[in-house]
Amino acid sequence: MQTNLSDSAKRLVHAAEAERVLRSCVHCGFCNATCPTYQVLGDELDGPRGRIYLIKQFLETDEVSDSTQEHLDRCLTCRNCETTCPSGVEYHKLLDIGRAAVEARVERPLGERLLRAGLRAVVPRPRLFQALTRSGQAFRPLLPAALKAKLPAHVARAKERPQGQHARQVLMLEGCVQQSLSPNTNAATARVLDRFGIGVTPAREAGCCGAVDYHLNAQDTGLDRARRNIDAWWPAIQAGAEAIVQTASGCGAFVKEYGYLLRDDPAYADKARQVSTLAKDLVEVLREAPLETVTLCADKRLAFHCPCTLQHAQKLGGAVEDVLKRLGFHLTAVPDAHLCCGSAGTYSITQPVLSRQLRDNKLNALESGKPDAIVTANIGCQTHLDGAGRTPVRHWIEVVDEAMG
Structure with missing residues (x-):
């Protein structure tokens, strides 16, 4: 795609990267065929091709509106389009650049600003989040339905x-x-790792991966969290830790991007690359283990929801299913398994109507095979799907742990 950035756009920190991604798009439209929001809304501007046009228009003309921001906000960043794209367009990188640039130019309504600030203040802080969660559980009967659905x-x-x-x-x-x-x-x-002779080294100083801040356009704060995690892990890495395991695929996808995100930081670039290399989703460790030597009671019919961050970002679609089958579990078929459940980090809170529609569509697909339980690999998806109060939803490793006895 021919691109001519405006003088102000050329001064953006990641202008060259934006131009590179824009030029890689041939505008074929294959991405729209697998875009969840385009399928629901049917609006070209709520699909990847339309959003690329909006970002391109802004970077070339320096003109932007709250409508542009709204269409970019509606993107789930599920990266399904990247799996579909025949040209290898790294859409999520362009979206991050575009969202941050638009955020700097378009002032959000007060309600949106407060909501986003609240999410950033609470979600990355485990102790505060836990205190609020316990308070919510205590007063659960008094909560509105929308908030009650967020609490297990x-x-x-x-x-x-x-x-x-x-x-x-x-x-x-x-x-x-x-x-x-x-x-x-x-x-x-x-x-489970202990069963296979693998120990977990604690790193108490490590905290939030940084994804929440970064994807709510507080990118500098998100990168600062990444740096703190690298510092927390570095002594154990030097001592020979063979991997940094994530049990939430959303966190895993972001940690695997540390090397890219900090590529221009002279103090952290090399360390970040090493951390990204060592970052492994749990399934990447367990699929190398001698699973067939374990005796367990795998008597449940399971439907596996593969999170977008696992199949589209980390390219590990089918990996958990293979491990569960090797362990003897019966997996039911899931139609349209490539589509997003609507959780997408904080999306279920910032875009509740779209999110619920996508959730209900996903649950219909997951329940079509009459499973005893639904399992997944990301806490956001787990909480979002379970909030509907239908088939129980759990992390797959908990089901494996119970079956091992």
Whole structure:
């Protein structure tokens, strides 16, 4: 695509990157065929091709409006379009640049500003989030339905983690909201890894991966969180930790981008690249384990929801399903498994109507095979889908841990 950036656009920090991505697009429109928001709304400007046009128009003419911001906000950043694109357009990189540039020019209504500031103040802080979650649970009957759906009806307590020492050690990102909404997930991960002779080295100083701030256009704050995590992990990496395991695929996708995001930071570029290389979704570690040597009771019919951050961002579609099948679980078929559930980080809060419609469509597909339970690999998807109060939704590693006994 021919592109001529305006003088002001050329002064943007990532102007060259924006131009590179824009020029790679041939405008074929294949992306719209798999875009969840385009399928629901049927508006060209609510599909990847239309959003690319909007960003291009802004960067060339320096003209932008709240309508442009609205169409960019509606994007889930599911990256389904990138899986579909025959030209390899790195749409999410252009979207991040475009959103940040538009944010600097278009003032949001007060309500939106307060909501986004509130999300950034609460979600990345596990202790604060936990306190608010517990308060919400205590007053659950009094909450409005929309807020009640965000709180799980039951939170399984975290079981004891193994204390055994192993030659093989990995780090594990504990996450933000997962510690409150599904605290047993990481404990189950530690127990399953222990079965295969892998220990988890604690890194208490590591915190939020930075994705929440970054995708709400507070990009500098998100990168600062990335730097703090690198500092927290670095001693263990130097001591020989073989991987940084993520049990939330959304966090994993972002940590794997550290090398790209900090490529121009002379103090962190090399470390960030190494961290991105070591970052592994849990399934990448377990699929190399001798799973066939384990005896377990895999008597449940499961439907697996593959998060967008796992299949489109990390390119690990089918990996969890393969592990579950090797362990003896029966998986039901899921139509349109490539489509987003509507969670998308904070999207379910900032775009509630679209998000609920996508959730209900996804649940209809997941439940079509009459599963006993739905399992997934991302806390956002898990909470979002479970909030409908239909088939129970859990992290897949918890089901594996229980089946191992």
